[in-house]
Amino acid sequence: MTRISLASAAALALFANAASAQTEISWWHAMGGALGDTVNQIATDFNASQSDYVITPVFKGTYEEALTAGIAAFRAGEQPNILQVFDAGAATVIAAQGATIPVQDLLIDNGVDFNIEDYISGVRYFYADSEDKMIGMPFNSSSPIMYYNVQALEAAGVTPPKTYEEFETVTAPALVEAGYIPLAQSHSPWIWVENFMSRHDLPFATNDNGYTGLDTQILVNSPELKMHWSKVKEWRDAGFYEWYGAAWNDNQKPFEEGKVAIWMGSSGSFGGLSKLDLPFDFSATVLPYWESVTTEPKQTFIGGAALFAMSGKSDAENAATAAFFQYLTSPETQVMWHKETGYVPVTTAAYEMAKAEGYYDELPAAEVGIEQLSLPAGEHTKGYRMGFYVQIRDVMNREFGRILAGDTSVDDAFTVIEAESNELLAKFAQTQG
Amino acid sequence: MKRAGFTSAWLPAMLLLPQLAVIAIFFYWPAAHALRSSFYLQDPFGFGETFVGLSNFTSLLTSAAYSRAAWFTVFFTLIVTFGSLSIALLLAVKADKVIRGAKTYRTLLMWVYAVAPPVAGVIGLIMFNQSWGPLKEFFALFGWDFKLGVNYFDTAFAMIAVSIWKQVPVNFIFFLSGLQSIPKSVREAALIDNRSATGRFWDITFPLLAPTGFFLLITNITYAMFDTFGVIDTVLKGQPGNNPMTLVYKVYVDGFRGNDLGGSSAQSVVLMVLVLALTVFQFRMIERRIHYT
Numbered sequence: 001m002t003r004i005s006l007a008s009a010a011a012l013a014l015f016a017n018a019a020s021a022q023t024e025i026s027w028w029h030a031m032g033g034a035l036g037d038t039v040n041q042i043a044t045d046f047n048a049s050q051s052d053y054v055i056t057p058v059f060k061g062t063y064e065e066a067l068t069a070g071i072a073a074f075r076a077g078e079q080p081n082i083l084q085v086f087d088a089g090a091a092t093v094i095a096a097q098g099a100t101i102p103v104q105d106l107l108i109d110n111g112v113d114f115n116i117e118d119y120i121s122g123v124r125y126f127y128a129d130s131e132d133k134m135i136g137m138p139f140n141s142s143s144p145i146m147y148y149n150v151q152a153l154e155a156a157g158v159t160p161p162k163t164y165e166e167f168e169t170v171t172a173p174a175l176v177e178a179g180y181i182p183l184a185q186s187h188s189p190w191i192w193v194e195n196f197m198s199r200h201d202l203p204f205a206t207n208d209n210g211y212t213g214l215d216t217q218i219l220v221n222s223p224e225l226k227m228h229w230s231k232v233k234e235w236r237d238a239g240f241y242e243w244y245g246a247a248w249n250d251n252q253k254p255f256e257e258g259k260v261a262i263w264m265g266s267s268g269s270f271g272g273l274s275k276l277d278l279p280f281d282f283s284a285t286v287l288p289y290w291e292s293v294t295t296e297p298k299q300t301f302i303g304g305a306a307l308f309a310m311s312g313k314s315d316a317e318n319a320a321t322a323a324f325f326q327y328l329t330s331p332e333t334q335v336m337w338h339k340e341t342g343y344v345p346v347t348t349a350a351y352e353m354a355k356a357e358g359y360y361d362e363l364p365a366a367e368v369g370i371e372q373l374s375l376p377a378g379e380h381t382k383g384y385r386m387g388f389y390v391q392i393r394d395v396m397n398r399e400f401g402r403i404l405a406g407d408t409s410v411d412d413a414f415t416v417i418e419a420e421s422n423e424l425l426a427k428f429a430q431t432q433g
Numbered sequence: 434m435k436r437a438g439f440t441s442a443w444l445p446a447m448l449l450l451p452q453l454a455v456i457a458i459f460f461y462w463p464a465a466h467a468l469r470s471s472f473y474l475q476d477p478f479g480f481g482e483t484f485v486g487l488s489n490f491t492s493l494l495t496s497a498a499y500s501r502a503a504w505f506t507v508f509f510t511l512i513v514t515f516g517s518l519s520i521a522l523l524l525a526v527k528a529d530k531v532i533r534g535a536k537t538y539r540t541l542l543m544w545v546y547a548v549a550p551p552v553a554g555v556i557g558l559i560m561f562n563q564s565w566g567p568l569k570e571f572f573a574l575f576g577w578d579f580k581l582g583v584n585y586f587d588t589a590f591a592m593i594a595v596s597i598w599k600q601v602p603v604n605f606i607f608f609l610s611g612l613q614s615i616p617k618s619v620r621e622a623a624l625i626d627n628r629s630a631t632g633r634f635w636d637i638t639f640p641l642l643a644p645t646g647f648f649l650l651i652t653n654i655t656y657a658m659f660d661t662f663g664v665i666d667t668v669l670k671g672q673p674g675n676n677p678m679t680l681v682y683k684v685y686v687d688g689f690r691g692n693d694l695g696g697s698s699a700q701s702v703v704l705m706v707l708v709l710a711l712t713v714f715q716f717r718m719i720e721r722r723i724h725y726t
Binding site for chain 2: 245246404405
């Protein structure tokens with residue numbers, strides 16, 4: 001009896017020692033499937049790389065679910081050290097000053113070198129405040145790009161369209177002739193609203209796209225966007241474009257099956273697609289633009305998500321978080337993440353490293369996302385900041401579905417989107433009061 | 434006559450306490466919270482809030498999306514309730530007559546009851562899958578280009594079909610036991626009076642099943658309005674888009690997905706009032722007219 005309790009006391013003491021020597025931090029994320037495996041790999045590698053800190057990643061479901069879980073946990077005082085928040089939730093988490101420690105402060109306070117210029121230009125300010133201070137650490141950064149089925153385009157005798165005019169007059173008819181559905185895309189609000197704005201350098205919202213104030217008005221009820229969606233509806237009726245629903249995979253699937261020749265998805269889809277045994281070769285290029293709207297297309301917004309350091313944690317844990325962020329942004333980790341998933345490396349150093357390794361000579365399509373994010377910036381390409389944006393996206397998705405189903409006209413749909421979005425923005429402003 | 438009773442007031446109070454505590458903590462307290470936050474707009478993280486009076490409620494009244502969800506809920510509830518009750522009744526009446534292998538039939542019919550709503554939703558997604566769903570292919574034989582998640586009507590159809598399928602077994606169990614509790618003498622007397630089986634059913638069996646039927650009517654309405662959440666959530670795959678949704682699902686979408694706590698609290702207050710009305714209706718209007726034997 002005595003021996004057993006002695007032994008357990010010794011074990012306990014050992015355990016306590018180990019616990020006091022290592023600071024444990026938690027990381028809630030929304031990376032499922034193969035992406036989740038890579039997240040776990042990064043955490044394992046980080047834990048193995050040093051002996052002071054232990055990070056535990058926890059998968060919390062979809063982006064929306066992870067944000068909601070993080071908010072609920074914060075209100076209960078049980079928040080994780082690191083929370084992954086997606087682009088559409090950025091305004092919510094950044095507006096709640098006090099919920100997070102700005103990543104720039106966290107790194108500097110913990111003696112980590114930080115220079116915002118180290119980050120590639122398209123990534124730099126998306127999760128920054130109006131004074132250009134970085135609040136969230138860009139993590140899985142992507143941009144919508146255009147994937148295509150190489151054999152399908154060859155069969156039709158066309159090249160990937162540079163402009164939507166080319167798509168409409170040359171590419172689509174030839175692809176239909178060759179027996180393909182020319183086009184599908186996986187996220188209407190992201191690709192054909194948000195990035196439509198940045199690609200054509202159009203203002204998305206007042207107050208500098210929402211960065212400088214809360215009394216923001218959305219500017220989607222614009223002739224350019226309405227023209228685009230009228231065309232989309234025409235294309236669907238003509239068989240140039242097919243819509244398979246609001247869920248991401250419903251639209252990616254027909255491309256994988258070889259039915260759809262061109263699919264607009266995320267640069268972060270690259271890793272997943274390359275791991276599949278597709279019955280054709282695929283490649284990718286930058287998003288097209290309307291020549292009638294602009295002759296100088298610009299870079300696109302970064303999509304994906306960022307990591308936020310939640311407040312209310314001890315200095316020791318914050319130091320661990322800072323150390324993890326430092327590890328995460330090291331060129332080696334970035335290149336590994338980039339290669340495994342297709343998300344873009346967020347720092348110039350990592351991009352240079354992947355280039356030097358000859359990665360893009362092997363797989364030119366892997367460079368498209370970062371190339372597009374590195375295109376010239378415009379006046380309105382820094383990002384956007386709008387509260388209740390998840391709901392605004394839902395409104396857009398709903399109205400776009402109704403346009404395509406013929407339940408509403410483009411004019412009416414955009415009037416509704418504008419009105420409901422502005423109502424949501426006004427409501428959000430009140431939540432901050 | 435001897436009156437059984439407690440000698441002190443303490444014991445009954447103590448015995449009631451756990452139940453009252455459960456109700457207070459898990460029902461009244463959250464309900465009061467919901468009522469309070471329906472008058473505010475609140476920062477999701479809890480940093481700031483503004484008192485907005487009734488504006489969360491008035492904006493529901495003017496919202497086209499909310500009224501679409503309300504109307505859909507009405508139709509959905511009517512169809513699911515009527516569909517699952519009538520199918521279950523038909524099956525129960527037929528199963529009641531089966532003598533050989535009765536247990537096997539009944540077990541097979543009750544089986545689906547064990548399927549959880551989200552799983553039922555997944556099965557629905559498989560059956561109605563856009564590119565290879567068996568039911569989609571079956572409908573295509575009749576020229577119906579079934580498009581789950583794209584076409585509002587088709588998605589509604591799939592939600593209703595799965596919800597009915599999921600609910601039929603419960604109703605079946607209740608109807609069957611209701612049928613079996615009808616005294617044999619009554620049935621035999623009816624047999625002498627009326628040779629038509631259909632006639633006997635409507636004149637004798639159906640009225641005698643009324644208590645069961647009424648109880649099921651209320652539980653089915655509640656099921657269609659609230660418990661179908663899992664089915665709807667799975668069928669929508671986390672992207673509501675232009676698809677139909679019920680009021681309960683909208684509370685979730687606006688509150689938990691969209692982080693609008695005030696707006697979604699107002700919606701849940703509306704639902705609380707509806708449930709209250711349903712309960713009053715149950716006890717005041719119909720319980721008096723239906724006689725339980």
